[in-house]
Amino acid sequence: MxxxxxxxxxxxxxxxxxxxxxxxxxxxxxxxxxxxxxxxxxxxxxxxxxxxxxxxxxxxxxxxxxFGYSTVASSPTLDAIIKYLPTTIELNLFSMPIIITLGIWLGTIAGIHRDTFIDHTTRIAAIVGWSLPTFLFALILLMIFYSQFQLFPPEVISDHIDDFISDNPDKFIQYTGMYVIDGLLNRNFEVVADALKHLVLPVVTQVTVVIAILVRVMRSSMLEEISKDYVITAKAKGVDINTIHQKHVKKNALLPAITISGWLVCLSIEGSVTVEFIFNRAGLGLLLVKAATQLDIPVVLAISLLLGLIYVVANLIIDVLYAVIDPRIRLN
Amino acid sequence: MTHILDIKDLVTNFYTYEGVVKALNKVSFHVNHGSTFGLVGESGCGKSVTVRSIMQIVQSPGVIEGGEIHFSPDSDNGETGIDLLKQTERFMQDLRGNKISMIFQEPNAALNPIMTIGEQIAESYVFHRKNQIIEKILGLDRTGENLFPKVSANPLFLPLYHLALHRPDAFLLELIKKVPFLRNWDRAVLHTAIEKSVELLATLGIPNPDKIVHQYPHNLSGGMKQRVVIAIALASEPVLLIADEATSNLDVTVQAQILDLLKDLKKKNIISSILLITHDLGVVNETCDRVGVMYAGNLCEVGKVTDLFENPKHPYTKALLDSVPKIRQIGDLKSIAGNVPNLVNPPLGCRFHPRCGHAMAKCKEVFPEMTIVDDDHEVACYLYH
Structure with a gap:
């Protein structure tokens, strides 16, 4: 490590x-x-x-x-990262669970219902999502849902909420810097609703772009496991097909999906760069882009180190999860 | 003697990209009550497909397209039994692993690598003996027989056990299966089943059964795994045991142990009838009463082991017997000229005719029907028509 x-x-x-x-x-x-x-x-x-x-x-x-002084943020690098990090975490806090649960679920049903309508639809949707450039997809979403319907605005929070928060530091305490969580902790649901509204499009973008690979991995892994001999043993035992899929096949098929999920967490945090840039969310990605274009070396170095750290920690978590699911690699 | 299993004109095809693989072409034979039937033939001749068709666990893209499989579990019952191919999937689920069980070729692959041995054996009980286990948990077992060990359940869930016993399809049970933490309310059933598995493993002569049930397949040796596979098959005391190349991938010594185990189980009347699939003629000679020889999806010859081995009729059976190395081998070992036909485009007529020394004109046109040549000895060859 x-x-x-x-x-x-x-x-x-x-x-x-x-x-x-x-x-x-x-x-x-x-x-x-x-x-x-x-x-x-x-x-x-x-x-x-x-x-x-x-x-x-x-x-x-x-x-x-x-970590040095950041010229871009006009503050020490560490302070800048601490200020920008919560926005990125908030985005991934919403997108990652959706990506992992939805991805595994879609992959499972596509694998079970191989070569049926469900399978083809999921696969086509996954390929389309994967091949769409993030910025293009994000811009299309903005065009439709912001310019046309004024539903989901860009940025992190509306101006009037932001003013309210900075004007009333005693009424609204910023525990984490993440508006949704802070709003819940302060029982100010107007803030929560507004923050969620701002989160919809970035989360949709990120899920659409990242989920494809997980769906495909889970599907092929399901197909591989379904053809294994232990499935026949279970069938010959009189186990019903649902139990076979959910208990026998899915658990075995999860192993490659978990590897991919950990990798996707890292990819998604990195991928936040584009999403944050387009939706103008003041997160780590936006900071990184600014720093890189203006050669703000301390920030670039610090963020790279942070991403490296996230990679390492994510891999550690995967290894632990692996041992939980697969007894073959458990140490005695 | 009555037949426990009577197969008539079984046809199974596989729809692959290369074309339709005609894996079984009207296979007919029967297995007597209390006897061991051997099915022999080289790899790819359809032995495994035959038994998987009986169990109806043929894997996609295989489809059973015709025939009848009559199964009569009771020996004194004079009726023809039930036609398995006409039953629902639900009925077959109850039958598989309960009345008919199966042992598999490759014990390494046949066990789920991430479930404990106990859980895998317990599944047989959980799926086929659930009511008896629940009665035991609730203290309702009327028979007085100690079929299952007593495991105490969480008293909070006792009403649920009552419900599961009387109305197993209740909506509440469906619902509770979806609630985290509560979904495992019936843990006691699994625990009882695992306790019972320990007893079963002990009767199969496996050392330290109480430790083994908590181990995973990769912790065991090949022979042990095969015993576990046998334990899974025997859990619900089936009347017919199908052994699909059960000893083929084991060491000779382990092979002998497993065969002894099967013979022993039969002697003790734990299993009544066995359908043994093998390509090893020695194993057939040692364990079987009757034998069927298969070639390229067809049954060539059926008869008593002694008759068939001493007096083989079908040219393929003769060639097969000739190709077995003898202890006092005279001259070179004979092999059968040519190759096994591709089953997408099998030869017309008798599928063996391209490799047969006695092939006649009509062998190439129409498939020879089974003819009786002797008492309980049938052969599908024009030489005997």
């Missing part, structure tokens, strides 16, 4: 080090006058020191909890 994170940090650092010291120094320049002082900046921050010295300097600061 530590090794993986170390690898991620070295890799990201190397990529960003491939910019010349001057290019990196420009990020700190705010006026024309400062442009002339770039060589001084380079010397001051040690930007032309050898690679390993700069890496060690950076990583020691990280261990001290100092």
């Amino acid at each position: 530590v090794v993986v994170l170390f690898g991620v940090s070295v890799l990201m650092f190397s990529i960003l080090m491939s910019f010349s010291p001057e290019r990196r120094a420009v990020a700190y320049a705010t006026s024309a006058k400062q442009i002339k002082e770039i060589p001084i900046l380079v010397a001051k921050y040690g930007l032309d020191d050898p690679y390993h010295i700069q890496y060690i300097r950076w990583i020691t600061q990280i261990f001290k909890g100092n």
Whole structure:
């Protein structure tokens, strides 16, 4: 786990080090006058020191909890991430359970009802969702449901709610930064409803784009398991077909689906970049896009590390789940 | 002697992309009460399809397209029995694993890798003896026989057990199966069944049955797994046991143990009749009373083991017997020239004629019907018409 994170940090650092010291120094320049002082900046921050010295300097600061100063957010990087993270988590908190439960369910019924109308419909829908570019699909949704029907607006929360929250810090306490959860905790259901309204389109976009692969994996895994010999044993035992599908086949078929699900969680958090960008949600993805286009190195490095951490943790959870379901890989 | 199983003109086809595979072409034979019937033939000749058709567990794209399968579980009953092909799926579910059971070829694949041995054997009881188990749990068992061990149930759920006993299709039971935490209210049934499985494994001579029921298939050796598969088949005390190549993939020593076990079970009257499928003629000679020889979806010859082995009639049976290595082998081992036909386009007439030394003109046109050549000895060949 530590090794993986170390690898991620070295890799990201190397990529960003491939910019010349001057290019990196420009990020700190705010006026024309400062442009002339770039060589001084380079010397001051040690930007032309050898690679390993700069890496060690950076990583020691990280261990001290100092992720550097973000020029994009005009605040320390850590503060910026803490401010933007809840929006991303909120989005994934809604989309991931839908993706996993709906994906596994659709894959299961498609597998059971192979080559029937249900199977063909799910498969076509999955392929269409998978092949649609995220930005295109999101824009179409916005066009229909926002411009045409004024139903589901972009951004995270309506302006009047936002004003209300910032004006009444004592009436509305921001526990998590996620409006839906905070709204529930404060029993302010107007906030909850408004936040949910803003969540519908991003969640739909994310589910449509990400779910396809899970449906396909679950379906093929079901088909593979249905043709196994233990299914015949169960049939010969007199077990009814529903129990065979739900108890015998599905549990075995879940294993590949779980692997994919963990991977999808990571993919979906990364994929939030496009969704957040288009729906103008102030989340991690939006921050990353801004930081990357303006060469805000501390933010890019910190977010990459965070994504690496999420990957590692997700894989750990998958391994644990695997052991719960499959006795063959359980350690004694 | 009455027939426990009487199969007439069974036809099963598989609809594949290459065409219709005519796996069974009017197969007819019968199994006597209390006897062991052997079905032999090389791989792909339709032995497994025959028994899977009997159980109606032929896998897609296979379809049973014709024939009759009369099954009469009671030996003193003079009637022809019930035609299994005319029964509903629900009826067959109750029959499978209850009156007719099956042992499988590959014990590694035949067990579900992620369920414990106990759970897998218990399923037989849960599906076929549920009412008796519930009566036992409720203390209502009138017979006085100790069929099942006593397991105490959560007293809160006792009314549910009463309901399940008297109205198993009640809506409330359907509903409660969908509620998390409550859906496992009938745990006691499973526990009773697992306790019973321990007893069963012990009677099959498996050491440490109480530990084994909590283990998974991958913890056991091949021979042990095969015993577990047999235990699953025997759980509900079937009247007919079908052993589909039950010993083919085992070591010779384990094979002998399993065959001894089957013979022993038959001697003790735990199972009455066995339908044994094998390609090993030695096993047939040792265990069976009657035998049927299959070739490419057809039954060529049926008869008593002694008659058929000493006095084979069908050219294929003769060739098959010749191809078995003897201890005092004289000359080279004979093999049958040619290949097994493709069943998508089987040869017209007798399916063996392209490889037969005695083939006549009519062998290539019309399939020879079964003719009686001797007492309880039938053969499908024009040489004896």
